[in-house]
Amino acid sequence: MHQAHIVGVGMTDFGVHETPLTELFASAAFDALDDAGVGGAAIESFYLGNAMSGQSEGDTHLAPTIASHLGLAGVPCQRYEDACATSSNAFKHAVRAVEAGQHDVVLVGGVERCTTTTGLETPEMTSVFASASHRQYEQPTGISFPGVFGLLTTRHMHEHGTTEEQLAAVAVKNHGHGTLNDRAQFGTETSVEEVLDSPIVATPFRLFDCCPFSDGAAAVVVANEDVAADMEADSVAVTGIGHATDVVPLAEKEDLTATQSARDAATQAYEAADIGPEDVDVAEVHDCFTGAEILAIEALGFVEDGEGGKAAVEGTTALGGRIPVNPSGGLKAKGHPIGATGIAQLVELTEHLRGEAGERQVDGATHALAHNLGGDAATTVVSILEGDA
Amino acid sequence: MHQAHIVGVGMTDFGVHETPLTELFASAAFDALDDAGVGGAAIESFYLGNAMSGQSEGDTHLAPTIASHLGLAGVPCQRYEDACATSSNAFKHAVRAVEAGQHDVVLVGGVERCTTTTGLETPEMTSVFASASHRQYEQPTGISFPGVFGLLTTRHMHEHGTTEEQLAAVAVKNHGHGTLNDRAQFGTETSVEEVLDSPIVATPFRLFDCCPFSDGAAAVVVANEDVAADMEADSVAVTGIGHATDVVPLAEKEDLTATQSARDAATQAYEAADIGPEDVDVAEVHDCFTGAEILAIEALGFVEDGEGGKAAVEGTTALGGRIPVNPSGGLKAKGHPIGATGIAQLVELTEHLRGEAGERQVDGATHALAHNLGGDAATTVVSILEGDA
Structure with missing residues (x-):
């Protein structure tokens, strides 16, 4: 091969x-x-x-x-x-x-x-996005993706005590990273207060919990x-790729907060690359909403289940932290042109592995991971890249 | 491998x-x-x-x-x-x-x-189909796919003297085949007179030159x-697959009647399967319009360039002829649910290679070819299957 x-x-x-x-x-x-x-x-x-x-x-x-x-x-x-x-x-x-x-x-x-x-105006585009939820079982309810991830995140809050402040900390971190990225859509800082003062989009997400169009x-x-x-x-080098799906619709998931397709894809990718989560130096994960980053870093094994919210607050996932997540600003601050997002994650990670990421550089990074998720958290592709440092 | x-x-x-x-x-x-x-x-x-x-x-x-x-x-x-x-x-x-x-x-x-x-009603669905033509250079003209293939076919008529009666002969043949196929949308014969009496859709195509929705x-x-x-x-066995593209939009094609992507894909597939067009016993080709079948059988090398129209009239491509084309009835009579069409061709050919095609059976068929085309004749996939007879 x-x-x-x-x-x-x-x-x-x-x-x-x-x-x-x-x-x-x-x-x-x-x-x-x-x-x-x-x-x-x-x-x-x-x-x-x-x-x-x-x-x-x-x-x-x-x-x-x-x-x-x-x-x-x-x-x-x-x-x-x-x-x-x-x-x-x-x-x-x-x-x-x-x-x-x-x-x-x-x-x-x-x-x-x-x-x-x-x-298309925002409501029309929201409907276009919503075509990726289940046509018979979900779309007729009027749910769109803030609602889909809102349900998953609400369950995480119930199970693990994750708070709105912790969600906001993800936005604050990723906006901060975005200020270091000329290509990011949002190049401005935000604060926990600003996030919590922004209007509700779908419980528990406020406007600043959501990535832009x-x-x-x-x-x-x-x-x-x-x-x-x-x-x-x-x-x-592309040393591992995992790709898995999960049941659709949401109502049939065994565990709403596991994002099982991410766990399965990560297992495949780690095995192919012959590394574990502890070996990853930098990651881009699919933070379409703040809650999605929390679910992702748990599914990828960067933190224990239930600890994802704390990781953002404590700086674990910030540049300079133990495992920097979304140094590009992520979907939240860099932006999310749907079909371009997965490859943009790989562009960012390649630059880190080459030592060309400028102010965002994770020094000495040799192993990088991209996590890209689709639909009702029902498709995940995890890619692992390796460079020479 | x-x-x-x-x-x-x-x-x-x-x-x-x-x-x-x-x-x-x-x-x-x-x-x-x-x-x-x-x-x-x-x-x-x-x-x-x-x-x-x-x-x-x-x-x-x-x-x-x-x-x-x-x-x-x-x-x-x-x-x-x-x-x-x-x-x-x-x-x-x-x-x-x-x-x-x-x-x-x-x-x-x-x-x-x-x-x-x-x-969606027919005009709306026609617009959906037309999204596969060039967004900037073709869609603004109002052209839809009967027009796209009408232009290619009109040029073929100009270069080779292909006639409306020859186009109609393709429809008559494929409707005839369709009467032998329980799965076909149209299970009725038609005649050259009926085709030529049907209303114009886009020159030179009349209603009966067009496949259905x-x-x-x-x-x-x-x-x-x-x-x-x-x-x-x-x-x-799948012994060869070719896949090629051609320039888009139509106006940039070097040769309007060549359907170059089909020629390139066929060359790749024949080479991989180590056969030539003379070895093919039965074929399913992309007859979205009668003219498209004529272009296809020339591109695949079943007949000389310019001879495609005569082949239908003379029975060369009918069941019992030298190279039976579209025994299923083709897109024209079997129907054309866009995303299902390519696989349906392979279902039909597999049945012939197994000797399970009933009244449509091409006796002793060992080599079968599928030709599936997309957009402005700009994508073609040619697949060659081989059975035991």
Whole structure:
């Protein structure tokens, strides 16, 4: 089996972009190709993550269209959709193809616009997002994703005594990290008081517990060990990927706070990488809501079950802490252009493993983990990257 | 490298289905599992093709939802969208994973509803389909897919003298085949006169040149050679898959009638299977419009360029002819539930290779080919299956 490496990375700023999806993605993709030091002719296949441009922009069959725009027409193209885990799923398949020797060098990326640049206002976009909940059993209740994660988090508060202040501490941490990231949508600090004063969106989440709607794109070039050895930029090895699902709808979950698909995916990824959670130096996790980060760091084994809320308050997961989580600002402050999020996590982590993360750098990081979740916490992809320090 | 086999097949009738996507797919999937003689516990991964349920039914993150409905929650799930080539793309990735030894047994299928059961009327659904044309360069012109393939076919008529009567002969042939297929949406004969008397949809296509809007699902179980040897049902080997793209939009194509992605995909598939077009005993091709079948059989090398129209008139591509094309009735008569179409082609061909195709049986068929096309003729997947006769 070949060893897959990330050999080039690129991403746009996350925020508001008027440019069409093709051009938005091209900006990230050309940066990734330039970073790798390869031209488009080297790319043998294109893996695209895009969750909802059919619904939000009337734009489908997007992978070949983007490939054509990039000058890659001819290569096999595939679009993945798995709600918020969309581009991590594309990444997994790209890595598996390289591992199997089916391709030597491939392009993987994600793109999405979720702001009013699509022509949709926030209530309409909220409905588009909600299409990822169960069509028969959940959508008719009017629930949307703040409500889905609100239910999971409310149960965590009931079981473990997690507090609104602890939730707010996650937002404060990630906003703080975001101030160090030029690409982040929110570059401003917040405070526990400001979070707790913000309006309720869905119990227990207030506005500042929720990630924003964002436009953006991210791309990575994945190659085998031989190609990676010849590349100009530092490469990082993809040493483990786990991918698991959980029952849908929420009402059928055995344990609402376990996010079982994350535990299963993490187990697979740790085993493949031959490491444990204690070996991870830096992580990007799926903090679509503050409560989601708390569930994630427990599922990943960074803290004991029930200790996730305290971790944010005590600085365990802050830059400089025992296990820095979401140094990019996370979905909460960096932004969450759905189909781009999974790859953007990998861009951030690659920069840490290369020692190129600037003010956000986790010094000496050699092992990094990305956790990307979709739907009713029902899909999770966990990827582990390894660098040379 | 392992040898991938199709070890079980199932599909619903194509037509109008009131049942939700989960249940519609389950019907096909359980038939495929039963046919293979395996239970759900054997399935290691689930590959779903679904082109547009986000737009048409407000239903996304569908792969894990369907997996959960089937009792498969836990396994990695992925949804593919590549316009009308959607489920062939899913099939390719399933086969590659089995070939690489990443999985031993997987479930692959497609499901879609395109009729008024979705709540959308024909004009709205036509717009949903049109999202697969170029968002900036084509959609603003008002073109939809009858127009896209009408342009390609008009050029073929100009270059090769193809006539409306020849187009009609494709419809007559495929309707005739459809009368032998209980699962077909249209089980009635038509005539050249009836086709030519039907109203114009987009020059040169009349209503009877166009495939219908359909609901349906299809599924196959794919396994490696060891598992296949232990299965109850006859298995067929997947000996070649080609997958290529072409430039988008149409205006940038070098040759409008070549459907270059089909030629490239066919070349790859023939090379992998170590056969040529003369070795193919039966084929299912993407006849979304009568003209599309003519372009397809030329691109696949079944007839010389420019001879596709004559082939239908002369019976070359009819059951009993030199190379029977679309014995199922094709998209034209069997129906075209977008995301299910690619897998349904493989179900039909598997039945021929097993000698189980009933009145439609191509006697002694050992090599079968599926051609599934998406978007502006810009994605094509060609799959070659081999059986024991």
